[in-house]
Amino acid sequence: MPNPTAAMLVIGDEILSGRTKDTNTNFLAQELTKHGIDLKEVRVVSDDADAIENAVRALSDSFEHVFTSGGIGPTHDDITADCIARAFGAHIDVRDDARALLEAHYEKSGLELNTARLRMARIPDGAALIENPVSTAPGFTIGNVHVMAGVPSVFQAMVASVLPTLTGGEPLLSQTLRVNRGEGDIAATLSVLAEDFSDLAIGSYGFQVNGVFGANVVVRGTDGGRIDAAITRLARELEL
Amino acid sequence: MPNPTAAMLVIGDEILSGRTKDTNTNFLAQELTKHGIDLKEVRVVSDDADAIENAVRALSDSFEHVFTSGGIGPTHDDITADCIARAFGAHIDVRDDARALLEAHYEKSGLELNTARLRMARIPDGAALIENPVSTAPGFTIGNVHVMAGVPSVFQAMVASVLPTLTGGEPLLSQTLRVNRGEGDIAATLSVLAEDFSDLAIGSYGFQVNGVFGANVVVRGTDGGRIDAAITRLARELEL
Numbered sequence: 385m386p387n388p389t390a391a392m393l394v395i396g397d398e399i400l401s402g403r404t405k406d407t408n409t410n411f412l413a414q415e416l417t418k419h420g421i422d423l424k425e426v427r428v429v430s431d432d433a434d435a436i437e438n439a440v441r442a443l444s445d446s447f448e449h450v451f452t453s454g455g456i457g458p459t460h461d462d463i464t465a466d467c468i469a470r471a472f473g474a475h476i477d478v479r480d481d482a483r484a485l486l487e488a489h490y491e492k493s494g495l496e497l498n499t500a501r502l503r504m505a506r507i508p509d510g511a512a513l514i515e516n517p518v519s520t521a522p523g524f525t526i527g528n529v530h531v532m533a534g535v536p537s538v539f540q541a542m543v544a545s546v547l548p549t550l551t552g553g554e555p556l557l558s559q560t561l562r563v564n565r566g567e568g569d570i571a572a573t574l575s576v577l578a579e580d581f582s583d584l585a586i587g588s589y590g591f592q593v594n595g596v597f598g599a600n601v602v603v604r605g606t607d608g609g610r611i612d613a614a615i616t617r618l619a620r621e622l623e624l
Numbered sequence: 625m626p627n628p629t630a631a632m633l634v635i636g637d638e639i640l641s642g643r644t645k646d647t648n649t650n651f652l653a654q655e656l657t658k659h660g661i662d663l664k665e666v667r668v669v670s671d672d673a674d675a676i677e678n679a680v681r682a683l684s685d686s687f688e689h690v691f692t693s694g695g696i697g698p699t700h701d702d703i704t705a706d707c708i709a710r711a712f713g714a715h716i717d718v719r720d721d722a723r724a725l726l727e728a729h730y731e732k733s734g735l736e737l738n739t740a741r742l743r744m745a746r747i748p749d750g751a752a753l754i755e756n757p758v759s760t761a762p763g764f765t766i767g768n769v770h771v772m773a774g775v776p777s778v779f780q781a782m783v784a785s786v787l788p789t790l791t792g793g794e795p796l797l798s799q800t801l802r803v804n805r806g807e808g809d810i811a812a813t814l815s816v817l818a819e820d821f822s823d824l825a826i827g828s829y830g831f832q833v834n835g836v837f838g839a840n841v842v843v844r845g846t847d848g849g850r851i852d853a854a855i856t857r858l859a860r861e862l863e864l
Binding site: 394396397398399400401402403404405406410411412413414415416417422423424425426427429430431437457458459460461462490495498499500501503504505518519534535537556558566567568569571572574575578585586587588589590591592597599602604 | 638649650653655656668684697806810814827829842
């Protein structure tokens with residue numbers, strides 16, 4: 385059976401302006417690879433209601449899981465939860481279970497649970513909460529969409545909460561062979577190899593270090609023995 | 625007049641598996657911001673012909689410029705040029721102008737211009753070449769799509785070649801005010817500010833350092849005086 389598929393949706397003007405580097409995508413990509421879920425597409429959109437809603441709809445229709453990052457805090461630019469509720473035609477308001485979590489948290493910390501903070505308890509009807517051990521305000525899962533915070537420490541904690549609840553497939557394995565020769569020299573060999581090992585994905589990633597050209601050849605698949613066989617044959621053919 | 629809009633399309637399994645961190649998006653985002661072109665969406669897709677073709681079509685229809693990264697090397701997994709030709713219904717083959725560049729380059733370096741390397745001269749009819757001062761093999765512009773390499777040094781050089789040829793808008797300016805207070809404490813103030821300065825984009829990016837919560841408030845726009853006014857008022861209202 386093929387592995388489940390997934391997409392990531394990053395929400396935030398700060399990524400698109402270049403002010404902030406998105407690190408959540410790479411973290412999620414690595415976790416999904418380990419868990420046997422194939423990340424097939426990533427989108428980054430701005431803090432714009434239509435852009436968010438359209439992207440959620442498109443990705444939710446095309447992939448088995450969608451993970452979102454960003455836009456669920458207490459400020460006016462945090463509109464993700466409402467957009468996702470709209471994409472699913474779900475009613476959204478402050479929900480008692482989420483409010484109870486925030487009440488306990490802010491009582492302990494001596495801070496006021498004001499109107500702004502209470503926005504973080506806005507959860508669509510029918511959604512399941514995602515635990516946030518870092519700063520309490522929960523994420524949520526509605527349909528096949530997992531809605532998480534943008535702050536990396538919180539995002540990572542939420543991924544750790546939600547991933548064990550999802551059925552994974554076979555972890556994607558990979559081996560890399562570093563070749564100190566230009567891609568153009570090894571392309572013909574790689575092309576035949578890719579045909580003979582069509583059950584594997586064989587990628588070539590050229591590099592240039594101190595004027596010397598080389599390539600990392602990455603062989604990916606779920607069968608370690610087949611990957612070994614492909615790498616061994618490649619090394620022999622390139623006389624490494 | 626509003627600034628021109630743009631999208632970025634990153635092509636490559638190595639990004640989606642988490643093996644490689646994409647740095648091209650952040651570089652392009654910063655360059656576009658300086659040049660007054662608004663980056664509105666980013667997509668990452670795998671080395672899959674349909675995925676590439678569909679994404680190019682969708683982004684080319686929705687934005688004034690599309691920049692792509694990855695998949696134009698000499699190996700079997702480099703299918704970007706052919707996919708983009710197909711998206712535009714353009715004929716593609718080895719083109720004389722691109723071949724001449726490669727011939728001169730490989731003659732000088734004493735390497736053979738073999739079949740694999742010649743693939744890098746596959747350019748759609750009607751496309752304009754993008755200069756590659758790093759490793760010669762050119763990118764190209766067809767319609768509103770600028771097709772560039774994935775290797776960061778080459779990508780950056782190609783962006784430097786193509787960006788001066790595009791009409792920019794007003795550079796997006798920004799100022800950041802760091803507030804050592806939780807987002808929930810300043811949300812109400814920010815919300816009123818965002819209404820009163822609706823010509824600016826006001827974003828709040830929470831952080832947590834050593835258990836202390838704070839937020840970077842970023843005010844973006846094209847009028848430096850208005851940004852000054854918003855930041856000054858915010859600092860006064862928060863008694864900073």
